[in-house]
Amino acid sequence: MKSNYSIFWINLSFQFLFSLSITAQTDWVKWGKADYPYHINSPVQQRDYSFDMRNPGRFVIKSLANAYWFFISDVDGDNCSFSPTCSYFFIQSVEETNIFQGSLMFFDRFTRDMDIIGKPDHYPRVPDGHLYDPPSLYILDSNSINYISPSVVVKNE
């Protein structure tokens, strides 16, 4: 009777230890290198460096922007205070209008970007703190202007 009792406990202990050892983490898993993505997605990584082949004008503009991003902007870091950045603004402006109007819009944006005094309180911000200033406000179509107070944080760009 006593021996049966011991066998029962031995059996139970064996099953317990067996299941533990089967499901236990190995040291390799426990202490090994984990591939978690800790980096923050920056605008640089979201850039589209492809060439725009729709027409020669767009090809030239996009190539200039790619070169600027690759050789200057990516090295310099995320320093433009606007969203979209000046280079994106230029591309979007040309896409929404034409090369001539887009260039004028870009020069105007560039001048406004120089204004380090009045700028911070003049535009609404996006959640990451950049100043929200889309090209749709500057295409000379009053219907496309959706005025947003500078006190507002724009969530859906």
Place this chain on the structure above:
Amino acid sequence: MKNSFFIFLIFSSIIFSQEKNYLVSENLFSPSNIKIFADFLFDQKDYLRAADEYERYLSFVPNDTIEFKIALTYSLMNNFNEAAKKFNVISKNSSFYKPAKIEFLKSIFQTGDIAEFRYKYSEGKVNKSYLDSSGMTSLYMYSFLLTGEPLPYEDEFIINFPASERQKIKNFYEWGKDPPYNSQLKAAIFSAVIPGLGKIYTNEYWDGIFAFIATLGTGYLSYDNFKAGHNLRGWIFGSLTVGFYGGNIYGSATAVQIFNAHIRFNFINDLKSYLEDKNYFLKIFN
């Protein structure tokens, strides 16, 4: 001392003990208790839960007062689409029918769908004299100010508002008739004459100053390089000068559009806050 403490404890326990019968006989979820609880939540401005409790009460006892109150809770939660639906289903036989129709129109107005509001107003399911006495005609007229459409004649417009409000309404009317917008052409000409002046005209003082510095700065560098025989640099800076100059003229015109949009934005906000202060010119339901 010990005995007297125990006697006091037992005595007070008996005195303050709950009656068992009371607990058993009272149904906390009876319709009348649900209504009391819903009213309490409504008073506490917990409108979402109040609406749920009123709906629960309504499943036991059909009651038009409660239907009206449910619609009112949605209105107070600024859920105007839902409020309009709830006000609209109140039966024609109910004593709340007319107030519900007025609140229905008000809710549609509050959704911002002015075209729908006007259509429903003109549909005239309720007789017009009742709408007139409720103040709905004032709201109908006021809607013209909000949409920026051509306004009716001043006399025809202002007569629809209470006498005490007519001066204020007249000011709004005059603004709506001739908004104090800036001219794009003027801004562009100003910037063509003196770079940056068009921006200053739209109150963008620092943008104007920086545009002036950028245009004149690159212009000077171009001149200086040409003078020194550095033609390539002269052309580069010259191109930038043309870009800044043209961009500033263009930018002044667009700045006027944004300036005007800002003015209109403030005007609409003033109109809305005035309308809320006056309860949309409608009677207040208590």
